[in-house]
Amino acid sequence: MTRNSTENYEYSVGRDDQIWCGGEGTNGSVHSRFRPIGDGIVALNNNNHGGGGSVMQGNRATNKDSCNNSLYKTTSSDNLSFFPSELPARPRLDACSGDSRRRDSENLRGLESGDGEGRAKKLSRPGRILREIVSQTIPVMAQNIQEVAEETLESTKEYLKNLIAMPEKRDELVGLQNLLERRSDLTKETLLKCQKDQLEILVAVKMGHGSFVSGKVRLPTNELVEIFLFLRCRNLNCKNILPVDDCDCKFCSGNKGFCSSCMCPVCMNFDCASNTCSWVGCDVCSHWCHAACGIQRNLIRPGPSLKGPSGTSEMQFHCIGCNHASEMFGFVKDVFVCCAKDWGLETLIKELDCVAKIFKGSQDFKGKELNTKAEDLLSKLERNMLSSKDACNAIIQFFNCKFSDYELLLFLCN
Structure with a gap:
């Protein structure tokens, strides 16, 4: 109740969020739980990028007398591919002699130091080390990382974060x-x-x-492995085993890494805010969706009223996972009644704008009136004709009004 819907958090909201008592149309359902919005996209496509020389394989030879401290020109064969299937064969570390392993370690430290000239210094960049970690085999890099100076490893992580x-x-x-x-x-x-550092880098790259x-949260090795293999949610404040609740819907089963508890099925992002109308859920299967994504995909639209008289309609969210229709008026009412008093002006404006967009296409009386009310309050707030406190009280009073009486009042006034 203390966080605004527009606050930015590094991680998304976890499963321990407050569960509110169900309001109108929710019956204590999942709709009474307010969920967040955020970002974070895992970019995967089939673009190919060329490789470069291995950071961990030693310095190039130099000849100070004949080359004036410059490096020998390399041939095309020196530009080794970083794809594992094309890497040159390397002896197993446990099969190497003590002398050869010592030379490898010395070469590695030489590359890290950046004391050399030209190409050796270039290969010591964090980007080269990062590419080596991503492309080299697990046993080789696990051994090599132990030889890397702590400051070099931290600079590589910082490079990856940037x-x-x-x-x-x-x-x-x-x-x-x-x-x-x-x-x-x-x-x-x-x-x-x-x-451990090697695994964290691999997971960060893939996700x-x-x-x-970041160093702020260090997960156990088994959880990192499960996240890498899409067996656990990558949201650090969720970390559900996937699929959530063994959901076998076509969406969960067809999208590796999808978490129905904290990810939008339209944009596939998880969230960083709470107590908002911009994150809506299904009453039945607990799949959630950004309101903006739902409107764009026509998942939020008028449908036959679930509780009203036959032949009437209401604004509903139609779930991708189970195709169930969940009514929206009671959900929005719960959010405003429980959370609006803690919002500042900017947050209140954004939430009213979200409500106006959700109910823009309403065909029922309540939905139309809510859209009109939200747009009217927005206009007055933007023109400084109304304080945020008065606007908040007005929208809450609107929600608390019994609509049979409200409709009668409008009829008498007209």
């Missing part, structure tokens, strides 16, 4: 995700053998969410 957060870097992120998609070795058995490498 990569995810910056829209202009989307192509690079998609390229890394494509590398993961091409790999067939990332099974539960092999992922459980990952070094497209920097929260997994």
Whole structure:
């Protein structure tokens, strides 16, 4: 009750949200639980991105006398692909001699230091290390990461967080995700053998969410593996085992990683806000949807009244999961009666705008009047003709009015 619907949170709201008593038309159903809106898209497509030299495979040779501290020119064969099926064969670490492993470790530290000139320094960039982690086999990288300096690993995580957060870097992120998609070795058995930082980076890349490498929340290895394999919700404040409640609807069964508790089936994003009319749910199967997405897809539309007289209509949300129609008036009423007093002006305006859009196409009396009331209050608020407190009281009074009396009053006034 203390959070506004427009507050931004790094993570979405969890399953412990307040369950409100059902209002008109809800009968204590899932509609009386107010859910959030947010973002976070996992970008996956089939774009190919070229690879580069391996960060973890040692320095290039230099000749100070003949090359004036410059590097030898590399041939096309030096540009190794990062796809696992095309990587050059490498001996198993446990089969290497102590001397060879020591040389590998020294080469790795040399690349991290960035003390060299030219190409060696270029290969030490966090982007190169990140690509190496994504493309190399689990055992090799688990061993190599243990040799990486802590500050280097942290800079790589920071690079990944920025990569995810910056829209202009989307192509690079998609390229890394494509590398993961091409790999067939990332099974539960092999992922459980990952070094913890390695696994967090792999999950962050695949899910497209920097929260997994933020350091604020560190999940157990088994949960990270389940998220990577789409067996658990990637929302850190949800983390439901998927599918939720063993749902076998066509949508849950046909979309890997979809969580009906916190994800919109239209845009596939999960949420970062609460106590809002902009996140609506099904009375029966508990699937939720953004109001804006529902309006766009015509999932929110007039339908035959569920409780009113035969032949009347009401505004309803039609669930993608089970095709059940849930009425909207009682849901919106619950949200405003329980939450509106805690909203500021900006939030109140956004919620009234959402309600006006939801009920814009209403054919029934209550829906039409609610649309008119919301638009009238919006207009007065935007022209500073009404305070947010007075507008809040007005809309709550509207919802608390018995509509048989309200209709009679309108008739007498006209």
